[in-house]
Structure formats: structure tokens, C-alpha cells
Amino acid sequence: MQNRIKTALALxxxxxxxxxxxxxxxxxxxxxxxxxxxxxxxADQLTKATxxxxxxxxxxxxxxxxxxxxxxxxxxxTFKVTKADGDQVTVAFLRPEGGLDEAAFRFTADQTLLWEIxxxxxxxxxxxxx
Numbered sequence: 865m866q867n868r869i870k871t872a873l874a875l876x877x878x879x880x881x882x883x884x885x886x887x888x889x890x891x892x893x894x895x896x897x898x899x900x901x902x903x904x905x906x907a908d909q910l911t912k913a914t915x916x917x918x919x920x921x922x923x924x925x926x927x928x929x930x931x932x933x934x935x936x937x938x939x940x941x942t943f944k945v946t947k948a949d950g951d952q953v954t955v956a957f958l959r960p961e962g963g964l965d966e967a968a969f970r971f972t973a974d975q976t977l978l979w980e981i982x983x984x985x986x987x988x989x990x991x992x993x994x
Contacts, residue, residue: 889948893924893955893969897977897989904985917987922979929957 899920905913919934924943932938939959947954951971956964968980978986 889945889953890924892971892974893945893953893977894926895994896921896923896992898992899987900990901988902985903978903988904983920987920989922989931957 899917902913921932923930929943930940942958946956953969970978975991977989
């Protein structure tokens with residue numbers, strides 16, 4: 865009887881730990897992400913594209929997001945995850961003036977995020993360490 869109680873208690877604690885550790889896609893996005901590299905850029909554009917990517921950053925804070933790209937003023941607004949399938953996430957960026965932009969992301973690790981920009985290309989983003 866006491867073994868069953870101990871087993872049930874251990875199972876309940878393990879289940880709580882597993883459930884408590886899982887993060888939603890929105891939670892996984894939180895923080896500042898810096899551009900690190902670009903995948904599948906044409907060889908003749910790689911140097912220029914990499915320079916642009918290194919100046920790119922995304923910062924997710926609660927439901928707010930700030931997007932920084934070179935040669936432009938950073939843009940802020942709200943965001944929401946509109947679709948999530950495993951490590952694939954679609955995010956809608958809501959501009960204060962009423963516009964809406966969608967972007968596809970894929971987590972490749974806890975600290976690495978691919979921003980899929982089309983034509984088989986992705987910007988590799990690395991999460992800033994706290």
C-alpha cells in the first residue's frame with residue numbers, strides 16, 4: 865500500500881515537472897534574437913546579404929515585438945502566433961497603423977531560430993544570452 869502511494873506521488877511529481885517545463889511557441893520566441901547568417905543566398909550576394917543579416921534583430925517582449933533591420937528605423941508593434949506545428953511557427957505582426965505582416969519561423973534549437981524569407985532562404989537568428 866505504501867509503495868503504491870509512493871509510486872503515485874512520484875508519478876504525479878514527474879508529470880507536473882514535464883508539463884511545467886513545456887513552453888508555448890510564444891514563450892519560446894520571448895527575448896532578443898540577433899541575425900547570425902543567411903542560408904541559400906546566391907554566392908555573388910552572400911557577403912552583402914550576410915552584412916545585412918548581422919544588423920538584423922527581433923525582440924519579443926510579452927505580446928510586443930520590435931524588428932530592427934539595417935538602414936531603417938526599428939519598427940514596433942504587437943504579434944501573435946497564428947499557427948504552430950512542432951518547431952514551425954507562423955507569426956502575425958500587427959502594425960500600430962493597422963497593417964499586418966506574417967512570417968514563418970522554425971526553431972532548430974532552443975537558442976537558434978530560422979526566419980524563412982522565401983525562395984528556400986532563411987535568416988539564422990541566435991537568441992541573446994540573459
